[in-house]
Amino acid sequence: MKLISWNIDSLNAGLTGTSTRAKETRTIFKLINALEPDLIAFQETKLRKDPLKKHQEALAELFPGYQYVWRSSVEPARKSYAGTMYLYREGLKPKVTYPEIGAPSTMDQEGRIITLEFPHFFVTEVYTPNSGNGLKRLDDRQVWDDKYREYLAGLAQQKPVMASGDFNCAHEEIDLAHPSNNHHSAGFTDEEREHFTKLLDAGFTDSFRHLYPDKKGVYSWFAQRVLTSKKNNSGWRIDYWLVSNDLADKIQDSKMIDTGARRDHLPIELDIDVQP
Template identity: 35%
Template structure:
């Protein structure tokens, strides 16, 4: 089974930049997207053979998550019970026979860190939600988690420490999530590999591979033995993020 996640930074723009071709080529069983920035009546891409689940933000043109799935989930849950983040369409949970799949777009703390306190609340409540799901079935979490966990996950760690996405607080919360029984699949399988999934549009960052690894597939420890490979498709364009994938 192949799962793919991509922060498309606006699905309508990404459709014009090759999203349909990528989805056809990769032939994912489940394709998750973040930062969709659209409502269903604004999306004119409906791939054959996929069920579609969209959770738009209440604020138009902002945030939002979406799933295309070849298999109809046993259940779908939009949000996780915290209105501040649910109003922004930040997560969808799809229940399958053997696991829960949760795709999320984690809140950015903003350049001035003005949303750091809120982000900490999100991290705590969202981890509690994942652990509650895990009482029933293993969990696969994917999406733009908006944190470069370790120094290997960011081009210039020293100069970026304390900046949004690389604060000690954000990194510690990711450490806490892993310590609670989850595995960062790419880093576990490729402990010394330097690969990124996001590049600024400023200063030819992508051309020079000045990037950050912000996009993840994280799984319950009990599910990790079934993981065959974890991918970063950094040769795929169409957004300031590239897709990531998991094969189980």
């Protein structure tokens, strides 16, 4: 199977916008479609509720032959915030769930997790809450991390799991360009990194590091507001494909997909020898 995951930072803008960035996003949509993935996971869709007719028409044009399911942020959480979506090939018939994990504040209402169940495994995506400016959400984020780990481990007790998404954490110093400057930055605090270690220790493999344990300078996110971030390869690896340890030997490749001049997140691809 070929699986792709991408934090797209607004599905509405990507599908229907007229800005240069929106056009860049649609170019990448076309690139992803040409790769013929079995599944595509999107995070940070920012849909107000359901896909509108204009979104449905654009999805049908850009991704013919795919079905899709989505989850949007709902009250009391902010609308047009966070959100996730899956596209999967017609003919696949997963059981779809929209789990709540007992997260604090409004995190369970922010549309952050969708899970697809297949006969022999789960595929699930997450948009992990950011700890925020001044780390004001770090305490809640740590509770989230505990609850999410419990959820993922519970799935893995039933059948193997492939989990993707924007985890908003660079796990080790090798996973960002300037670790010494960011030890107190959201996404690279000791607390977030320790929780990511606990997640891996619960029975999961970072597919990219499994194949490329010492590879440096490969990142999945470049600050959109820093014009030179991508040119200077000043990035972070915060997007992951994790797999249950018993699937690790089936990983064929795990990589980033180049987005050209477009900054922010890169799509990440997992090629793995399993059958839906």
